[in-house]
Amino acid sequence: MAIQWFPGHMHLTRQAILARVKDGIDVVIELLDARAPGSSANPLIASLTQGRAALKVLNKQDLADAARTEAWLAHYNSQPDTRAIGLDASMSAPAQRLITACRELKPNRNGLDKPMRVLICGIPNVGKSTLINTLTGKRAAKTGDEPGITKTEQRIALAHDFYLYDTPGMLWPKILVEQSGFHLAATGAVGRNAIEEEVVAEVLIGRLRRDYPGALETRYKLQAGDTAAMNDAEMLAAIGRKRGAVLSGGRINLQKAAEIVLHEFRAGLLGRITLELPEEHLALTAAAEEAEAALQAARLEKKRSRRGRSSRDAQPDDERENDGDNEGESGGDGGDA
Numbered sequence: 030m031a032i033q034w035f036p037g038h039m040h041l042t043r044q045a046i047l048a049r050v051k052d053g054i055d056v057v058i059e060l061l062d063a064r065a066p067g068s069s070a071n072p073l074i075a076s077l078t079q080g081r082a083a084l085k086v087l088n089k090q091d092l093a094d095a096a097r098t099e100a101w102l103a104h105y106n107s108q109p110d111t112r113a114i115g116l117d118a119s120m121s122a123p124a125q126r127l128i129t130a131c132r133e134l135k136p137n138r139n140g141l142d143k144p145m146r147v148l149i150c151g152i153p154n155v156g157k158s159t160l161i162n163t164l165t166g167k168r169a170a171k172t173g174d175e176p177g178i179t180k181t182e183q184r185i186a187l188a189h190d191f192y193l194y195d196t197p198g199m200l201w202p203k204i205l206v207e208q209s210g211f212h213l214a215a216t217g218a219v220g221r222n223a224i225e226e227e228v229v230a231e232v233l234i235g236r237l238r239r240d241y242p243g244a245l246e247t248r249y250k251l252q253a254g255d256t257a258a259m260n261d262a263e264m265l266a267a268i269g270r271k272r273g274a275v276l277s278g279g280r281i282n283l284q285k286a287a288e289i290v291l292h293e294f295r296a297g298l299l300g301r302i303t304l305e306l307p308e309e310h311l312a313l314t315a316a317a318e319e320a321e322a323a324l325q326a327a328r329l330e331k332k333r334s335r336r337g338r339s340s341r342d343a344q345p346d347d348e349r350e351n352d353g354d355n356e357g358e359s360g361g362d363g364g365d366a
């Protein structure tokens with residue numbers, strides 16, 4: 030099932046991006062979370078930025094699986110007018126690569142009087158403020174663990190001929206691929222209450238067991254012989270028990286266990302992990318888009334047939350001369366004779 034939300038400031042960000050692009054932008058930098066590059070990519074970005082050259086920056090690469098980062102970089106680098114680099118936003122020298130990459134994307138800007146104008150966007154908590162601070166060498170933007178700290182657009186001159194426009198973190202109204210919702214929650218892009226942490230932790234555990242076997246056993250000192258027969262919920266409980274997340278009466282505090290797993294995953298303590306690969310993500314996205322299109326078509330059809338039915342039902346009422354009611358949008362009920 031698709032996950033939906035659309036807080037007001039997301040709407041404002043959308044408007045801000047559209048206005049900025051209209052004013053003139055050479056390159057759009059989209060900051061992605063290297064641990065979930067596909068899920069953290071905004072599906073609306075191409076239409077919002079109207080085909081501007083794109084630099085995909087896989088941030089937090091220090092926390093991600095290096096081989097999987099390579100696969101994602103190759104995926105993005107194969108797309109037209111697009112370049113991709115991996116980054117750890119807190120490291121200053123690699124951050125400079127971003128400026129170089131933008132200039133390479135738009136070499137014809139060199140020597141022009143007008144500065145290069147670059148828009149930077151990304152989902153909440155992806156590391157935009159950290160990156161901007163590193164690029165400017167000062168605390169220009171607030172950073173924090175909770176998504177949604179950057180609230181206003183700002184222009185930053187990184188060189189006399191290079192302007193960077195910041196935008197607040199933006200999620201999109203509907204996340205079609207359920208798995209993406211979980212990945213965004215696991216990485217911390219979605220606030221604490223959007224999806225229940227216990228469920229997110231269980232899904233994360235399932236993914237880790239599939240893709241990084243042994244990682245949880247090593248971290249939480251669990252015996253592979255014992256965990257083999259456990260399902261993901263039992264594994265979460267076993268982790269809680271190991272970490273002393275026990276309520277009075279001996280019941281496991283699953284909420285606490287979930288917090289531990291999620292915190293340690295986000296901090297990189299479970300190892301360098303990437304939750305998705307391009308092929309799987311693209312296949313899931315294509316299937317979800319197809320299902321969504323079918324759903325919309327079915328809704329439209331239902332609406333049409335309901336309208337057809339209500340106009341047929343309205344006919345006998347039309348014969349009631351005293352009614353005197355014109356047909357309305359919400360379909361005034363005819364009432365029984």
Ligand SMILES: Nc1nc2c(ncn2[C@@H]2O[C@H](COP(=O)(O)OP(=O)(O)OP(=O)(O)O)[C@@H](O)[C@H]2O)c(=O)[nH]1
Binds near residue numbers: 119158179
């Ligand atoms: N390990 C690691 N942590 C990072 C990196 N970049 C950012 N972080 C951390 O991620 C958290 C969020 O970073 P911010 O820079 O506040 O994110 P933001 O995108 O500005 O967030 P919003 O204000 O929600 O838009 C902070 O705790 C940062 O220290 C990185 O490359 N590697």
